[in-house]
Amino acid sequence: MKREDNNAQPDQDNPTGLSRRMFLGATAVTSVTAMTGLGSSVMTPESWAAAVKSAQQNAVVEPGELDEYYGFWSGGHSGEVRVLGVPSMRELMRIPVFNVDSASGWGLTNESKQVLGESSKYSNGDCHHPHVSMTDGQYDGKYLFINDKANTRVARIRLDIMKCDRITSIPNVQAIHGLRLQKVPRTKYVFCNAEFVIPQPNDGTNMENLDNHYTMFNAVDADTMEVAWQVIVDGNLDNTDADYTGKYVASTCYNSEKGLLLADTMRNERDWVVVFNVHRIEAAVKAGKFKTIGDSKVPVVDGRHGSELTRYIPVPKNPHGLNTSPDGKYFVANGKLSPTVSIIAIDKLDDLFAGKLQNERDVIAAEPELGLGPLHTTFDGRGFAYTTLFIDSQIAKWNIAEAIRAYNGEKVNYIKQKLDVQYQPGHNHASLAESKDADGKWLVALCKFSKDRFLPTGPLHPENDQLIDISGDEMVLVHDGPTYAEPHDCILVRRDQIRPRKIWQRDDPFFASAVAQAKKDGVNLDADNKIIRDGNKVRVYMTSVAPTYGITEFRVKQGDEVTVYITNQDMVEDVTHGFCMVNHGVSMEISPQQTSSVTFIADKPGVHWYYCNWFCHALHMEMRGRMIVDKA
Numbered sequence: 001m002k003r004e005d006n007n008a009q010p011d012q013d014n015p016t017g018l019s020r021r022m023f024l025g026a027t028a029v030t031s032v033t034a035m036t037g038l039g040s041s042v043m044t045p046e047s048w049a050a051a052v053k054s055a056q057q058n059a060v061v062e063p064g065e066l067d068e069y070y071g072f073w074s075g076g077h078s079g080e081v082r083v084l085g086v087p088s089m090r091e092l093m094r095i096p097v098f099n100v101d102s103a104s105g106w107g108l109t110n111e112s113k114q115v116l117g118e119s120s121k122y123s124n125g126d127c128h129h130p131h132v133s134m135t136d137g138q139y140d141g142k143y144l145f146i147n148d149k150a151n152t153r154v155a156r157i158r159l160d161i162m163k164c165d166r167i168t169s170i171p172n173v174q175a176i177h178g179l180r181l182q183k184v185p186r187t188k189y190v191f192c193n194a195e196f197v198i199p200q201p202n203d204g205t206n207m208e209n210l211d212n213h214y215t216m217f218n219a220v221d222a223d224t225m226e227v228a229w230q231v232i233v234d235g236n237l238d239n240t241d242a243d244y245t246g247k248y249v250a251s252t253c254y255n256s257e258k259g260l261l262l263a264d265t266m267r268n269e270r271d272w273v274v275v276f277n278v279h280r281i282e283a284a285v286k287a288g289k290f291k292t293i294g295d296s297k298v299p300v301v302d303g304r305h306g307s308e309l310t311r312y313i314p315v316p317k318n319p320h321g322l323n324t325s326p327d328g329k330y331f332v333a334n335g336k337l338s339p340t341v342s343i344i345a346i347d348k349l350d351d352l353f354a355g356k357l358q359n360e361r362d363v364i365a366a367e368p369e370l371g372l373g374p375l376h377t378t379f380d381g382r383g384f385a386y387t388t389l390f391i392d393s394q395i396a397k398w399n400i401a402e403a404i405r406a407y408n409g410e411k412v413n414y415i416k417q418k419l420d421v422q423y424q425p426g427h428n429h430a431s432l433a434e435s436k437d438a439d440g441k442w443l444v445a446l447c448k449f450s451k452d453r454f455l456p457t458g459p460l461h462p463e464n465d466q467l468i469d470i471s472g473d474e475m476v477l478v479h480d481g482p483t484y485a486e487p488h489d490c491i492l493v494r495r496d497q498i499r500p501r502k503i504w505q506r507d508d509p510f511f512a513s514a515v516a517q518a519k520k521d522g523v524n525l526d527a528d529n530k531i532i533r534d535g536n537k538v539r540v541y542m543t544s545v546a547p548t549y550g551i552t553e554f555r556v557k558q559g560d561e562v563t564v565y566i567t568n569q570d571m572v573e574d575v576t577h578g579f580c581m582v583n584h585g586v587s588m589e590i591s592p593q594q595t596s597s598v599t600f601i602a603d604k605p606g607v608h609w610y611y612c613n614w615f616c617h618a619l620h621m622e623m624r625g626r627m628i629v630d631k632a
Contacts, residue, residue, distance in 0.1 A: 052476050052477075052478075055469035055471075055472075055476035055478045056476075056478045056479075058087065058469060058471070058478070059087040059088070059089075059467060059469070059478045059479055060088075061085065061087065061088035061090070066085070066495065067085030067086055067087065067088050067090070067495065068086065068087065068441075068494070068495060069085070069086040069087070069431055069442070069492045069493060069494055069495060070083060070084075070085070070086070070092075070492070070493045070494075070495055070497075070498050071083070071084040071085070071086045071089075071444070071490050071491070071492050071493075072084075072130045072132070072144055072490060072491050072493070073130065073465075073483070073487040073489075073490040074127045074128050074129060074130050074146060074487050074488050074489050074490070075094070075097075075099075075127055075485060075487060076126065076127065076128070076485045076486035076487050076488055077124070077125070077126045077150070077485050077486060078099060078125075078484065078485035079096070079097060079098035079099030079124060079125030079126065079127060079148070079150075080094050080095060080096050080097055080098075080099050080101070080125075080127070081094070081095040081097055081127065081130055081144065081146055081157060082094050082095070082483075082487065083095065083162065084490075086431070086442060086444070086467070086492055087442055087467060087478075087479070089465070089467055089479050089481045093162060095157055095162050095163065095164065096112075096164070097125065097127060097146060097148075097155045097157065097164045097167075098122070098124065098125020098126075098127060098148045098150070098151070098153065098155065098167075099123070099124070099125055100123050102587050103587075103589065104588070104589040105586075105587055105588030105589055105596065105598060106164075107120065107123065108585075108586055108587065108588060108598055109588045109596055109597060109598050110513065110514070110563070110597045110598060110599055111510060111511055111513070111514070111596060111597065112164075114513060115164055115165060115166060115167055116167055117167060117169075118169070119151060119153055119167060119169050122150070122151045124150055124151070125148045125150050125151060125153075126148060126149040126150035127146045127147055127148055127149075127155075127488075128146075128147055128149060128177060128179070128488040128489055129146065129147055129177075129178065129179040129180070129239075129488065129489050130144055130145070130146045130489060130490065130491050131144065131145050131146075131179060131180055131181050131434065131491060132144050132159070132181075132434075132491055132493055132497075133145070133181060133186075133187040133222065134181060134182075134183045134184075134186065134187050134435060135185070135186045135187075136184060136185060136186070137183045137184050137244050137328075137435055137436040137437075138435050138436060138437055138497075139432070139435050139437075139493050139494075139497045140186075140187075140497070141159055141493065141497040141498045141499055142158075142159060142160075143156050143157060143158060143159060143187070143222065144156075144157040144159055144491075145157070145179060145181060145190050145222070146179070147176045147177065147178075147179040147192055148176060149175050149176055149177050149195070150175075151169070152169060152170050152173060152174055152175060152176050152194070153167055153168060153169050153170065153176065154167070154168050154170065154176060154179065154190055154192055154220050154225075155167045155168075156190075156222070156225055158510075159498055159499075159500065160499060160500055160501050161500070161501060161504070161508070161510065162500060163510060165509075165510060166225040167225075168220060168225045168226070168227065170192070170194065170218050170220075170227060171227065171293075171294075171295075171296035171298055172200065172201075172202075172216060172230060172293045172294065172296055172298065172300065173194030173198070173215055173216050173218065173230070174194060174195075174196045174198050174202075174215075175194060175195040175196045176192045176193070176194055176195075176218070177192075177193055177194070177195040177237070177238060177239070178192065178193040178195075178237065178238055178239035178240040178251060178252075178322070179191065179192040179193070179240070180192075180240050180241045180242050180249070180434075181222070181242065182222075182242050182246055182249075182278075183242050183243070183244055183246070183324075183434075183435070184243075184244050184245055184246045185246060187222045188221070188222060188223075188246075189219045189220065189221065189222060189228065189278070190219070190220040190221075190222050191217070191218070191219055191220075191240055191242060191249050191276075192217075192218050192220065192240070193215075193217060193218070193237035193238060193239070193240050193251050194215045194216050194217075194218065194237060195215065195236055195237060195238060196215060196236065197210075197213040197214055197215045197235075197236055197255075197258055198213060198214075198215070199212050199213055200212060200213070200214050200232070200293055201293050201294040202294075203294060210258055210260075213258060214232045214233065214234075214304075215232075215233065215235075215236050215237055216230040216231055216232055216233065216237075216300070217230065217231040217233055217237060217240075217249075217251060217274070217276055217303065218230050218231075219278075219281075227298045228285075228298075228299075229281060229282075229285050229290070229298065229299045229300070229301060230298055230299070230300045230301070231276060231281060231300075231301050231302075231303035231309060231310065232300060232301070232302055232303055232304060233251075233253075233274055233303050233304060233310065234253075234256070234304045234305055234312070235253040235255055235256040235257075235258060235271065235272065235274075236253055236254065236255040236256075236258070237251045237252070237253060237274070238251065238252040238253065238254050238319070238320055238322075239251065239252050239320060239321050239322045239376075240252075240322055241322045241323055241324040241331065242324065243324060243328060243331075243346050244324070244328030244436065245328070245346075246278065247277065247278055247279055247349075248275055248276065248277060248278065248346060248349050249275070249276045249278060250273050250274065250275045250276070250322055250324075250331045250333075250344065251273065251274045251276070251322060252271075252273055252315075252319040252320060252321070252322045252333055252334075253271050253272050253273070253274060253319070254271055254318040254319060254320065254336065255271070255318075256268050256270075256271040256272055265318065266317075266318060266337065268317070269316060269317055270314040270315060270316050270317060271314070271315065271316075271317065271318060271319055272312045272313055272314050272315060273312075273313045273315050273319065273322065273331065273333045273342070273344065274303070274310055274311070274312055274313075275310060275311045275312075275313065275331075275344075275349060275352070276303065276309065276310055277308075277309055277310070277311075277353055280308060280309050280353075281301060281303075281309050284301050284309060285299045285301060289301065308353075311349070311352050311353060311360060312360060313342075313344060313352075313360045313361065313363060313364070314360060314361055315333050315335070315342040315364075315367075316335050316337070316338035316340060316342070316367075317335060317336070317337040317338040318335075318336045318337040318338075319333045319334060319335055319336055319338075319342070320334050320335075320336040320374075320375045320376070321333070321334040321374075321375050321376035321377060321427070322334070323376065323377045323378065323379070324346075324434075325379050325385070325400065326379050326381050326432075326433060326434075326435065326436050326437075326438040327381075327436070328346065328436070329345065329346060329347065330343050330344060330345060330346060330365065330400065331343075331344040331346060332344070332377045332385065334374040334375050334376055334377055334387065335374050336373060336374065336375060336390075337373075338374075339369045339370060339371055339372055339373075339374065340367045340368060340369050340370065340374070341367070341368060341370060341374050341377060341387060342364055342367050343364065343365045343366040343367065343368070343400065343403065343404065343407075344363050344364060344365065345363050345364075345365040348362065348363040349363060365404050365407070366400075366403045366404040366406070366407035366408075367407060368398060368403035368406065368407065368414055368415075370387050370389065370396045370398060370415065371387075371389035371391075371392045371394060371396055371418065372389055372390075372391035372392045373388075373389050373390030373391035373392065374387045374388065374389055374390075374396075375387075375388045375389075375390050375425070375426055375427070376388050376426065376427045376428055377428075378428050378429050378430040378433045378443065379430060379433050379438050380430055380433070380438060380439075380440030380443075380470055381432075381433075381437070381438030381439060381440050382440050383399060383400055383401055384397055384398065384399055384400070384416065384440075385397075385398055385399075385400050386398075386428060386430060386443055386470065386475075387428075388421075388425035388426060388427065388428045388445065389418075389425070390424050390425060390426065390448075391424075392418070393420060393421055393422065393423045393424055393425065393447075394418045394419060394420055394421060394425075395418070395419045395421055395425065395428060395443070395445055395468065395475060396415055396417075396418050397415070397416045397417040397418070397419070397470075397475055398414050398415045398416060399414045399416060402414035416473075417474055417475055419468065419475045419477065421445045421447055421466055421468075421477070422447060422449075422450065422451065422453050422464055422466065422480070423447055423448070423449045423450070423451055423464070424447060424448045424449050425445045425446060425447045425448070426446055426447070426448050426488060426489075427446045427488055427489040427490070428443055428444060428445045428446065429443065429444050429446075429489065429490050429491060429492060430442065430443045430444075430470060430492070431443075431492040431494075432492065432493070432494065433492075434491060437494075440470055440471060441469075441470065441471050442467060442468070442469065442470065442471075442492065443467075443468040443469075443470045443475070444465055444466070444467055444468070444490055444492070445465070445466045445468060446463070446465050446483075446487055446488065446489065446490065447463060447464040447465070447466060448463060448486070449461065449463070449464070450462050450463060450464035450480075450482060453480050453482075454480070454482050462482035462483055462484055463482070463483045463484075463486055463487065464480055464481065464482060464483070465480075465481040465482075465483050465487065465490070466479065466480055466481065467479035467481065502573045502592075503571065503573060503591070503592040503593045504591060504592060504593040504594040505593065506526070506593055508594075510594075511594065511595040511596065511597075514565055514595045514596075514597050515595070517539070517565075518541060518565065521539060521541070523541045525541065525543075525565065525567045525595055526543070526567060526569070527543070528541055528543075529541065529542045529543060529550035529551045531551070531554050536557070536559060536560050536561060537560070537561045537563070538554075538556050538560050538561070538562045538563070538602075539562075539563045539565065540554050540562065540563065540564045540565065541565045542564070542565070542566055542567075543566070543567050543568075543569050544566050544567070544568050544569065544570075544577045544590060544612075544623075545568075545569045545570055546570055546575055546577065546616040546617035546619075546620075546623065547612070547616060547617035547618075547619035547620055547622055547623040548622075548623055549566070549610075549612075549623065549624075549625050551625060552624070552625035552626070553625055553626045553627075553628065554625075554627055554628070555627075555628040555629075555630065556602045556627065556628070556629055556630070557602070557629070557630050557632060558602060558603065558604070558605045558629055558630065558631050558632040559601065559602070559603065559632050560601070560602045560629075561599060561600075561601055561602075562599065562600055562601070562602050562627075563597055563598070563599040564579060564581075564597060564598055564599075564610075565595060565596075565597040566579055566588075566590050566595070566596055566597070567590070567593075567594070567595045568590040568591060568592050568593060568594050568595075569593075570592045570593075570616075571592060571593065572592060573592065574592075575592055575616050575617075576589055576590065576591045576592065576614045576616065577589075577590045577591075577612050577614055577616050577623075578590065578611075578612045578613035578614035578616075579596070579598070579610060579612065579613070580610060580611055580612075580613040581600065581608060581610045581627065582608055582609050582610065582611070583604065583608060584600050584602075584608065585600070586598045586600045587613055589614060590614075602627065602629045604629060605629045605630060605631040605632075606629055607626055607627075607628060607629075608626065608627045608628075608629060609624055609625070609626055609627075610624065610625050610626070610627060611623065611624040611625075612624070
């Protein structure tokens, strides 16, 4: 039976027989007809089919060929970052960050636990917003930063090795959500918003008095990953973005009421965008005009209403996404419960902070109506913006300059096209769109629901990341991509802007602690296979060359704390080794020229095999050894 026919049959989950696919299909003709009212010409079915076929061919990457872009996806509540090739949408790698990963040993190895620090007690994460470091408004490919809403952390990933190298817990706040980077002159700061208001200090006292509940805007030093300063604000904070001068950062607030219940958060017809003056904040901190809260030593400055450090721009209603146009002219705040987006003229912010404007809303350049549920906007570098309409399940393409002209009274159709997507898009992201190099080739719509787009997988459905060709006059959908555990956002970077290594360098700081311990023990990691006993602590140093370990048997006592250090001596790209000790809950990856270590308790007497769990050789199955544990 054809899928369309199958969808027409009533079933236990859909007794009416009307699927969402049929409903949207039935409205497609109406949508195309209505497009004439959107200022866009209607294509004939033949020309549309030809355009779709051409766009789909552009997305084909033949076997053995390489993609034009790296795409970095947040892994949502899986706690990881995923690397895809675009336009093929092939998954290339997963980078564990806030999660435990048995394949690589992340969360198990000593090196990863050192990165996780005290927060290693958390085995979950909820990462939303991946962003690549920049120099002069262009991606420099050095780092990727990602938030953890679940446990109030920010992580940094080295893009040369695709490994997380620092994780920072943010004090005084809860639930880091929106995260963006300073673009100019370079990424000195990682800017991040804490979403929920809490008592200050949050020490178990005065918990019922909402007058003392606040949240903060946070700046993390991108080099040291220490929190540089925090700004107390009124209301809550959601998403954020920075300008192209290094001076201003803007954040949306959807709960200016500080409401605890759903209805309370929707009372005000307008909430606001908070604009932060980075230069003034730095000067205030330098002058000592700050306080500290609780045990934290982080400088906290006051950015509430009336502060010289911030300005509050009223916008409708429960705004969500905040996006900077690649020409550096505008912040765009997306209305969510309003069908509008608010375009903020960045060149008017100096006058706003200088007190030269009569009203904060004098910086609003336009407030175009786009559709129901605008959440996020991205850009193509040609003057067009693309906004997700969550309730309408559409992407709206619109012209920024024409929207401003319409706001000033001119009759102009600024909406150029609305494209149905499947279904309920949250974030969208166009190629290079967060930099001044936005090239207008591809757009990814990250849809929250897939419904009937894929084979059923039980009650839990995948999300749907859809690839859209935006290189022509019309947006064309070319690919559906099922994804797991809700990627919220992604970023597309040209492949020449990322320079990953093929094998590790032996002096890499990632395993510096292992090198230091080996030096104390008089061990040469590159050559020695030795066992060091230090009381009830046993350190086993071995090399590996496919298909064998340098030590194939070692002996310990029951109750010993055993640390196994392995250095992969292979120099061949892609010959990764593994180490898994059976029935001890430990495993790890050791890539070419890498040293990895893992610590466990030998609590069971007897014979325990270890083996290579990453395929490395025709005799891979023979790459193994034994740990003999004597009874205590």
